Amino acid sequence: MKRVYVNEEWCLGCHLCEYNCAFANSGLEDMVLALKGRKIFPRIHVEGDDRITFAVSCRHCTDPLCVKSCIAGAISKRDGVVKIDRTKCVGCLTCVLVCPYGALAPGEDGIMQKCELCLENSCGAPACVTGCPNKAIVYEERGGAE
Amino acid sequence: MKRYVIIGNGTAAVGCIEGIRAADREGAITVVSGEARPVYSRPLISYYLEGKTDLERMKYRSDTFYADNGCQVLYGRKATEIDPAQKTVQLDDGTALAYDKLCVAAGSRSFVPPFAGLDSVKDRFTFITLDDALSLEQALGTGRDKRVLIVGAGLIGLKCAEGIIDRAKSITVCDLADRVLSSILDAECAAVVQQHLEAHGIAFMLSDTAVKFDGGCAEMKSGRNVEFDVLVLAVGVRANTELVKAAGGSVNRGIIVNEKLETDLPDVYAAGDCTEGFDASLGDRRVLAILPNAYAQGQTAGTNMAGGDKVLDNAIPMNSIGFFRLHMMTAGSYTGEMTETRNGQTLRRFFVKDGLLKGFMLIGDTVRAGIYTSLIRDRIPLETLEFGPAAHEATSAMYTRETRRKKYGGVV
Numbered sequence: 345m346k347r348v349y350v351n352e353e354w355c356l357g358c359h360l361c362e363y364n365c366a367f368a369n370s371g372l373e374d375m376v377l378a379l380k381g382r383k384i385f386p387r388i389h390v391e392g393d394d395r396i397t398f399a400v401s402c403r404h405c406t407d408p409l410c411v412k413s414c415i416a417g418a419i420s421k422r423d424g425v426v427k428i429d430r431t432k433c434v435g436c437l438t439c440v441l442v443c444p445y446g447a448l449a450p451g452e453d454g455i456m457q458k459c460e461l462c463l464e465n466s467c468g469a470p471a472c473v474t475g476c477p478n479k480a481i482v483y484e485e486r487g488g489a490e
Numbered sequence: 491m492k493r494y495v496i497i498g499n500g501t502a503a504v505g506c507i508e509g510i511r512a513a514d515r516e517g518a519i520t521v522v523s524g525e526a527r528p529v530y531s532r533p534l535i536s537y538y539l540e541g542k543t544d545l546e547r548m549k550y551r552s553d554t555f556y557a558d559n560g561c562q563v564l565y566g567r568k569a570t571e572i573d574p575a576q577k578t579v580q581l582d583d584g585t586a587l588a589y590d591k592l593c594v595a596a597g598s599r600s601f602v603p604p605f606a607g608l609d610s611v612k613d614r615f616t617f618i619t620l621d622d623a624l625s626l627e628q629a630l631g632t633g634r635d636k637r638v639l640i641v642g643a644g645l646i647g648l649k650c651a652e653g654i655i656d657r658a659k660s661i662t663v664c665d666l667a668d669r670v671l672s673s674i675l676d677a678e679c680a681a682v683v684q685q686h687l688e689a690h691g692i693a694f695m696l697s698d699t700a701v702k703f704d705g706g707c708a709e710m711k712s713g714r715n716v717e718f719d720v721l722v723l724a725v726g727v728r729a730n731t732e733l734v735k736a737a738g739g740s741v742n743r744g745i746i747v748n749e750k751l752e753t754d755l756p757d758v759y760a761a762g763d764c765t766e767g768f769d770a771s772l773g774d775r776r777v778l779a780i781l782p783n784a785y786a787q788g789q790t791a792g793t794n795m796a797g798g799d800k801v802l803d804n805a806i807p808m809n810s811i812g813f814f815r816l817h818m819m820t821a822g823s824y825t826g827e828m829t830e831t832r833n834g835q836t837l838r839r840f841f842v843k844d845g846l847l848k849g850f851m852l853i854g855d856t857v858r859a860g861i862y863t864s865l866i867r868d869r870i871p872l873e874t875l876e877f878g879p880a881a882h883e884a885t886s887a888m889y890t891r892e893t894r895r896k897k898y899g900g901v902v
């Protein structure tokens with residue numbers, strides 16, 4: 345299955361992926377309306393310091409701990425994609441406590457959200473990848489177990 | 491065709507069903523469900539009373555779950571005896587089920603100490619099942635005129651308090667311990683949480699508990715009297731070990747299982763709150779009564795029942811819990827050297843022993859805490875990291891570039 349990977353040596357730390365993610369999931373058509381002057385809640389996060397930076401998003405794990413641990417049964421994996429049913433989530437943060445990759449964070453409403461690969465929003469393919477100016481983020485198949 | 495029987499119908503049972511079905515689509519699965527309803531998210535009963543979820547959204551699995559997985563569910567039936575020689579389970583309607591592989595996923599029950607005069611209290615409840623929550627909802631009514639006394643300031647008692655705050659006139663929580671959440675927090679962390687709860691209108695009587703009840707009055711150990719309309723008993727839970735014990739299996743505070751979730755009875759497995767499994771942070775056995783563990787144990791048991799070979803050797807105690815928007819997370823064991831960082835209402839404590847992170851308590855700042863949890867579970871030597879857990883908020887920048895390439899650069 346294709347996943348989002350970040351080539352750390354190419355990441356500029358520009359945070360554009362965070363903005364593209366927030367916009368892609370805003371459901372709005374105008375980027376200015378969606379983002380201007382607002383605190384954003386993206387599903388990809390740039391971490392690091394002034395020496396190294398890299399973006400992190402959900403790994404869509406083969407054996408996802410978040411799915412097994414959600415106290416509301418709100419997280420499931422189908423066709424390789426790990427998704428959250430936000431109507432069921434109660435914001436307990438148990439998934440944050442178990443995800444080894446730091447890939448989950450609550451949205452503006454306190455309900456959990458994570459990368460779902462833009463498959464169901466209007467982008468259809470990961471917006472962070474498309475918008476990365478240095479092509480540091482890729483969406484591709486890499487070897488290993490599924 | 492193999493015959494699988496599962497006693498219990500909670501999260502551990504679901505893990506077991508999904509574990510079996512990943513390997514065996516054919517075998518017959520029979521689920522003996524003491525509660526007369528499909529599986530629901532037990533930890534959500536307080537959120538239900540709080541109005542943050544409803545009966546529909548509390549469903550832990552979809553309506554077609556049992557049909558999709560070819561399970562026969564016996565609702566409202568209880569297993570009364572296991573006969574490991576005949577490989578049968580006796581039910582309370584006099585019938586028996588034959589099994590090739592059995593999983594005991596019977597959970598725990600509320601422990602109610604023998605209080606004097608308890609029978610004289612009309613509206614008294616435990617807080618474990620959805621039925622408990624629905625009865626409590628009825629008793630509270632809509633008048634917001636009931637004074638509630640909760641015995642037990644643990645996770646269940648306090649979640650109950652939060653859940654009913656807008657339905658009760660007043661809430662008093664008492665506990666024999668000198669602090670709230672005494673099984674997961676130390677005195678200072680507990681004080682931060684207690685203050686926060688008090689600011690939201692919950693009153694505490696700590697180092698004190700009810701010794702005697704007379705109708706709507708509790709006589710406390712301290713000699714004080716507390717008047718109440720509704721009583722919630724949340725003193726503690728006990729693992730349901732009796733079936734396995736009576737059949738000759740080893741039990742301690744929970745059913746003893748090995749890392750494949752086998753009991754010492756042939757072809758009998760156990761999973762979830764009823765077991766005592768291995769705590770990787772402690773290096774010893776302990777009851778880990780949390781939902782993530784129930785699922786993981788159930789799934790491991792199911793995989794092995796279907797002929798697989800799976801071990802669960804990295805379970806640790808952990809809790810993520812919030813009250814009135816203050817979140818706290820705890821994990822592992824609090825042994826070794828403690829380092830802390832503090833900033834207003836945020837307090838983080840890390841416990842390091844033999845160069846390994848053994849446990850933590852985080853109050854307020856919980857960002858990406860799963861990175862810390864994985865340091866405990868995977869026993870990552872801290873010397874291999876760029877900086878220690880207390881140096882910064884949780885971040886994968888603490889790994890070396892090479893580790894990060896492995897962790898984030900392939901299929902995991």
Ligand SMILES: Cc1cc2nc3c(=O)[nH]c(=O)nc-3n(C[C@H](O)[C@H](O)[C@H](O)COP(=O)(O)OP(=O)(O)OC[C@H]3O[C@@H](n4cnc5c(N)ncnc54)[C@H](O)[C@@H]3O)c2cc1C
Nearest residue numbers: 498500501502524533568569596597762763779780781784
């Ligand atoms: C109020 C509350 C809040 C909680 N909050 C959290 C939380 O935030 N995070 C967390 O990780 N955990 C939480 N927990 C704990 C969590 O709910 C349990 O760890 C989990 O539900 C255990 O699942 P289980 O399948 O082992 O047992 P259970 O869910 O208890 O299921 C066992 C089932 O077996 C049935 N049974 C028992 N004996 C028999 C028999 N002889 N025959 C037939 N059926 C039988 C019982 O009726 C029961 O339905 C909470 C629990 C409560 C009560």
Ligand code: SF4
Nearest residue numbers: 402403405408410443
């Ligand atoms: S949220 Fe975390 S645990 Fe869940 S699939 Fe993504 S990376 Fe894995």
Ligand code: SF4
Nearest residue numbers: 414433434436437439
């Ligand atoms: S925060 Fe939501 S998605 Fe995460 S474990 Fe809790 S209920 Fe599940």
